[in-house]
Amino acid sequence: MAALVARALREEGHPTDLAARGEEAIWMAVASPYDAIVLDVMLPERDGFEVLRELRARRIWTPVLMLTARDAVDDRVGALDSGADDYLTKPFSFAELLARLRAIARRGPVERPTTLEVDDLRLDPAARRVWRGDVEIELSTREFTLLELLMRRAGHALSRVQLLEGAWDIAFESRSNVVDVYVRYLREKIDRPFGRSSIETVRGVGYRLRRSGE
Numbered sequence: 001m002a003a004l005v006a007r008a009l010r011e012e013g014h015p016t017d018l019a020a021r022g023e024e025a026i027w028m029a030v031a032s033p034y035d036a037i038v039l040d041v042m043l044p045e046r047d048g049f050e051v052l053r054e055l056r057a058r059r060i061w062t063p064v065l066m067l068t069a070r071d072a073v074d075d076r077v078g079a080l081d082s083g084a085d086d087y088l089t090k091p092f093s094f095a096e097l098l099a100r101l102r103a104i105a106r107r108g109p110v111e112r113p114t115t116l117e118v119d120d121l122r123l124d125p126a127a128r129r130v131w132r133g134d135v136e137i138e139l140s141t142r143e144f145t146l147l148e149l150l151m152r153r154a155g156h157a158l159s160r161v162q163l164l165e166g167a168w169d170i171a172f173e174s175r176s177n178v179v180d181v182y183v184r185y186l187r188e189k190i191d192r193p194f195g196r197s198s199i200e201t202v203r204g205v206g207y208r209l210r211r212s213g214e
Contacts, residue, residue, distance in 0.1 A: 002020070005097070009098075022045045025039065029060055029062060030060060036062065036065065037064045039051060041067065048079075056114050063104035063107060063109065064086075065104055067087070067092070068087055088100060114126065116148065116152065120132060121190060123147060137190055142167060142168075142182060143182060150163075150199065151209055154209045155210065155211055159205055162206065167179075179206070186199060
C-alpha cells in the first residue's frame with residue numbers, strides 16, 4: 001500500500017520519499033524539511049504513534065497525516081494526542097488523501113507538542129497526568145480539562161463562557177459559577193501547595209494561566 005500511495009503522489013507531481021520502518025521514518029523526517037508526512041500506525045519496529053511522539057519531542061513540526069486501521073475513538077484520539085495534524089482511516093480514497101494533505105500543507109509547520117509545559121507545570125493529554133516540577137498532581141476529569149484549556153492558551157485571558165464551552169456541555173449556562181468553583185479547586189491543587197499563583201483572575205473577563213515574568 002505504501003508503494004502505491006507513493007507512486008500515486010509522484011504521478012500527481014509531488015516528490016515523495018518512502019520509509020519502510022519506524023526508525024527510518026524518524027531519520028528521514030529529521031534530515032529533510034518535508035512539506036507533509038503520511039504516517040501509517042502499523043510500522044515495523046516502532047509504530048506510527050511512537051514515531052510521531054519522537055518527532056514532536058525533537059521539535060519537528062512538519063504537518064503529519066496519520067493513517068489508522070480502525071475508526072475507533074481510541075485510535076483517533078491516539079493519533080491527535082501524539083501530535084498529528086489530521087488522520088484518515090483505512091480503506092480510504094486517494095482523492096481524500098490528497099485533499100487532506102493539501103489542507104495540512106497549507107497550514108505549514110505548527111507547534112504541536114505532545115506534552116504541554118508552562119514553567120514547571122507539565123500536562124500530558126494522552127496519559128491524563130499532571131506534574132508541578134517532579135511532583136505528580138491528582139486531578140478530577142473536569143479539573144484536568146479546565147487546566148488543559150488554560151495551558152493551551154497560556155498568557156491569554158479566557159472568558160467564563162469560553163471555559164464553559166470547552167470544559168462543560170451546553171447544559172450549563174454562562175451565568176453559572178461552576179467555572180469559579182473549579183478554578184478554586186485547581187488553585188488548591190496546582191498553586192497553593194507550591195507557593196504559586198499562576199491562575200490569575202482577569203477582572204471583567206475570566207481567567208488566565210500566567211507564565212513567569214508576565
